[in-house]
Amino acid sequence: MSAANTLQGRVALITGASRGIGRAIAQRLASAGATVVVTARSVDQSAEFPGTLAETVSLIEQNGGKAIALRADIESVEDLETLVPRTVEAAGRLDILVNNAGIAHYARVEDMPLETFDLTVQHYLRAPFILCQKAIPVMREQGAGWIVNIGSVTAQRPIQPWGDWERLGGATIYAAIKLALNRFSQGLAAELEHDNIAVNVVGPSTAISTPGADRFTPEDYPTEPVEYLTETVLAMSHLPAAERTGLITHSLHFPYREKLPVYSLDGKEQLPPPQIPEYAHPDI
Numbered sequence: 001m002s003a004a005n006t007l008q009g010r011v012a013l014i015t016g017a018s019r020g021i022g023r024a025i026a027q028r029l030a031s032a033g034a035t036v037v038v039t040a041r042s043v044d045q046s047a048e049f050p051g052t053l054a055e056t057v058s059l060i061e062q063n064g065g066k067a068i069a070l071r072a073d074i075e076s077v078e079d080l081e082t083l084v085p086r087t088v089e090a091a092g093r094l095d096i097l098v099n100n101a102g103i104a105h106y107a108r109v110e111d112m113p114l115e116t117f118d119l120t121v122q123h124y125l126r127a128p129f130i131l132c133q134k135a136i137p138v139m140r141e142q143g144a145g146w147i148v149n150i151g152s153v154t155a156q157r158p159i160q161p162w163g164d165w166e167r168l169g170g171a172t173i174y175a176a177i178k179l180a181l182n183r184f185s186q187g188l189a190a191e192l193e194h195d196n197i198a199v200n201v202v203g204p205s206t207a208i209s210t211p212g213a214d215r216f217t218p219e220d221y222p223t224e225p226v227e228y229l230t231e232t233v234l235a236m237s238h239l240p241a242a243e244r245t246g247l248i249t250h251s252l253h254f255p256y257r258e259k260l261p262v263y264s265l266d267g268k269e270q271l272p273p274p275q276i277p278e279y280a281h282p283d284i
Helices: 020-031 053-062 077-091 114-142 164-168 172-195 227-235 253-258
Strands: 011-015 035-040 066-071 096-099 145-150 197-203 248-250
Touching: 011 020, 011 077, 011 114, 020 035, 020 053, 020 066, 020 096, 020 227, 035 053, 035 077, 053 066, 066 077, 077 114, 096 114, 114 145, 114 172, 114 197, 145 172, 172 197, 172 248, 197 227, 227 253, 248 253
Parallel strands: 011 035, 011 096, 035 066, 096 145, 145 197, 197 248
Antiparallel strands: none
16 A cells, blocks of 8 residues: 555545545545545535535545545635635644636637636636635644645647647637646745645646546547546645645656556555556647
8 A cells, every 4th residue: 555644644625526536536635644624515415417525425434534524615705715714623724725626618719608707717716716815824834735726738738730629629718727727826836835835736637537527528538547646636745845846747747757656546556657648738
């Protein structure tokens, strides 16, 4: 078993953890010893996609981990502003913040309603901004902290010659906000380095199959296992800021370059080393 006690005694807050990438991150950090506080709009029901916070907590506890479910809607400023204090109240501290929550809405610029644009900004930039603001004083007082923002390969330039996906896929606004999140994270890393608070971005190298993302992923498009991303998130969640901060990392590329062993979500099985597919973005 790898990194079984790396996060022992630490508390991690993961947003959007009722399914998909958020749930997987929560499972991996818990298997590394963290108490994980998982959030979503509802604890025990989901109107749109399968998966609940209650199920996430159950999976973690079945593996011997510790998890606490807190309801929070990232579209509610009140929920966002109170989430960090509620986390500290429930778990005693906050060491790691993973900004993962968000539902992508794709549409070409000329077709996108303004409310969809605003919602994209809310999910992927405003919510992380508010949660970071609330987490920073807590982490500073504790003497250390780790912020991991979940990015996207779409933040890279569209490769020419453009195909149907670039012309018709509708990812322009989502990609632009994810690029803004990258710059926000790098600037925040500079601001917080001397406070020993690390800020990094982790995104998929290609595509990861999740209930939300599958709506926009072509049926024949190959996807990567989520474990490479979760291991990269873990790697961003324990070293001092002086050693690892301000990075824009990707799930296959970071463990490949760092020769980082990758483990299953329960931390018990080592996976094969990552292979970078030919279709991966050349700028990563």
